[in-house]
Amino acid sequence: MNVTIVDYNSGNISSVINSFKEVAKDKVNIEVTSDLNKIKSSDKVVLPGQGSFKSCVGALKDIKGLVDTLNDFAINNKKPLLGICVGLQMFADVGYEEKETKGLGWIPGKVSIIDNQNRKYKLPHIGWNEINIIKDSKIFKGIENKSHMYFVHSYEFIPEDKNIISATTDYSSSIVCAVEKENIFGTQFHPEKSDKIGLKIINNFINL
């Protein structure tokens, strides 16, 4: 099996690579590439993302044919894809970080700044927070409700269809932190930085 981590100059992805390689060992081949043919022929795709919504979407578009290839992979061919952090946020129609930017439009909704309740809460939301699992998700197999995951973000994904939300976390308000829509998975937290429990989520995705 081949799992491809999309390398599209979206910032620091070495931790994502290290964690997937740690979980995959010799059983699964982990590719790190932006080569369209390799993405097409892989069994699963991981879409990481750090920095701003605008810069990540811009970086995706800078690689000719990448957005179309990802659309084919996830929407037409319905193969498993996992978005992490801004990788998940880009599923939305639109994001408002820096300036209004169109997303991939895979899951209707928007990405807005977290309401800090008049500076009562610090932003970014950084650190370990508990997740409330509200729907059985294949990537949460063996993960207990209220497990701690590592977060670092200032913007949140607000999907229109609440049925695709698989977990939330409580900060200044209830924040969507995991989604599952058919073959498309996303986590706002960083499984690659969430110690053994995070590696388990990665293992679940690899073994889908």
Place this chain on the structure above:
Amino acid sequence: MLKNRIIPCLDVKNGRVVKGINFVDLKDAGDPVEQAKIYSDGGADEICFLDITASNENRDTIYKVVERTSKNCFVPLTVGGGVRSVEDINKLLNCGADKVSINTAAVQNPKLVEESSKKFGSQCIVVAIDAKKKGESWEIFTHGGRNSTGINAIEFANKMENCGAGELLVTSMDKDGTQSGYDIKLMTTISSNVNIPVIASGGVGKLDHLAEGIKSGASAVLAASIFHYGTYSVAEAKQYLASKDIPVRI
């Protein structure tokens, strides 16, 4: 609920762990990768490496240490010391650091904070502030606490927030190495003046100091010697905070 973070810090010199008292008088004590693994297995919420003599010496050893650590520890890793340029930050991130802390260069060239937070995202840019009491306020120092700047710490903290820093790592020069507790007033003043998380540093000698640090308004507490010399384990520190009703990840 967001938990308060405990961050053990390892001072690294030539690829080996050391810890000084008031930034001088170093002792050598072990492999940073093994130490980091012990910390993360013990429940450390993040790991911090400070390459203390990086300003003066060959830095290549730290890149190898970061690379090995990131293949063995799956909690966030912050690396600081001698970070001067966008290229330095890029190299550390590529080796597997999750955040980079900038001290002297942020003072000399605030644009570096602005540029790097735009390029890599605020989430990976930590500005380290070394502050010393001066009258009713605090002054910041650079070069590992050796050079005074005349710059007010509170004003500088605000400026760094505006430049795009994701977090501030605030060390009290007066308290560092004394084991007499954080400079609580400094932590309270800075964290109430900025809207980004503050990591309290400098002066921890016993577990109650960690509790005081959290109560001061800091989002995370950093300590080196108490963990490094095995006075307390990270797990003991967390149990203690939990017993004081301070939310931690256990």
